[in-house]
Amino acid sequence: MIQTTPVQVMDGADVRRAIRRIAHEICERHHGAEHLVLVGIHTRGVPIAEEIARAISEFEDTHVPVGELDVGFYRDDLDHRPTTRLGRTLLPVDVTEETVILVDDVLYTGRTIRAALDAISDLGRPATVELAVLIDRGHRQLPIRADFVGKNLPTSIEERVTVRVENVDKEQGVWIERPRS
């Protein structure tokens, strides 16, 4: 498939604003930031979760713990895809009876989140699990939705969405690639 040049749909500042808005929405819904644990899904969910926590600490007088989750061993497509580089799984606090907010860059089929839900329930029993994503591009294959969305980005299945974040990629923004027909 021949790809056209990627079109940028969010620049670095747009991503920063979206993350700050998500941080505000989280605090609004939970009347503050008590009993919250942000859990970033490898790879790019982790720096986004850290950014959300940093934003919350600016306007709420509290530090929200940030965990990391690699869902590689929980995927349902291990027979079809290569084992990619695995990240570490590390929760700084016991998540039992806490509100866990899973954080990922792009919500697409929902299968990564399904794997993350299984992984989290092996690590503890949170009171609630919610989902925050930078991009929701649609095309769900499972009954999963996000509670906090940076940007809804209608796409076709042939398109490819790329998120880059400062801490991983040295640049920040969201790009969309359309196949040439």
Next chain:
Amino acid sequence: MKHLLSMSDLDRAAIEELLDLADHFAEVLDRDIPKVPAMRGATVATLFFETSTRTRLSFEKAAKALSADLLNFTPSTSSLSKGESLKDTVLTVQAMGVDLMVVRHGAVGAPARVASWVDCSVVNAGDGAHQHPTQALLDALTIRRRFGKLDGLRIAIVGDIRNSRVARSNIDAFTTLGASVTLVAPPTLLPFHVDSYPVATTADLDSILGDLDVVYMLRVQLERGSGPVLPSLPEYVSRFGLDRRRFLQLGKEAVVMHPGPMNRGIEIAPDVADDPRSLITDQVSNGVATRMAVLFRLLKGKGQL
């Protein structure tokens, strides 16, 4: 990679990839629920035609921690005792629906023969005096977790090298990962053609103790023929046994390893085996994570890279 039959199947990058994967599984094994669904639906069979305690339990624990199903074959209670051949036995096991066989056998090359007969993956869990690759991987992992890397480490393997599949596999693994290896044994227990190995040799353990990072003791394998070539066991113990006196000559950071089962009081003194600088129990627990890595790598993530 479909089978793991010998350490020579693995180059440095492949070994390091397996050790990295094993580190992830070690984290899984530390959890309250030490189990992941990565191999749900896969069936692993263990076929041990030779006795084993830790290797067999370790593979079984690894398969279960990956949520695989397990079939367990024991020769003494099987139709082998009615004269069924090795080939018919493994083809029967395969026909049950097996994705991977873990094979230990007294005959060199038996797991490779099995691999040529069956369609599923085969892991060599020890064949005669030839190879025991998962032991070498777990030993490399144990050393890497202690020292960070193997590059530049000085490792002595002491004892019955000639009859030891552990020694053969470990020489491959340690030297591939950049360590320098010295074999310490009486000449009768060194392998034939030892000149072609990338190692140094000596019969004088005391002369090198102060320079070592790792001293790896091998079991005196009376059942595999160490006996006839040893004129006297007490003399062997006095020259090659790791007792308290020799232990105290090691550097402060140096560690002691042994693949088990130990002959306490022969190749290793009981108090040395139980010293905090003995990694023998670490070897056992790292064995489970290592075997999880091997099973996972052979069966999963086979899509296009």
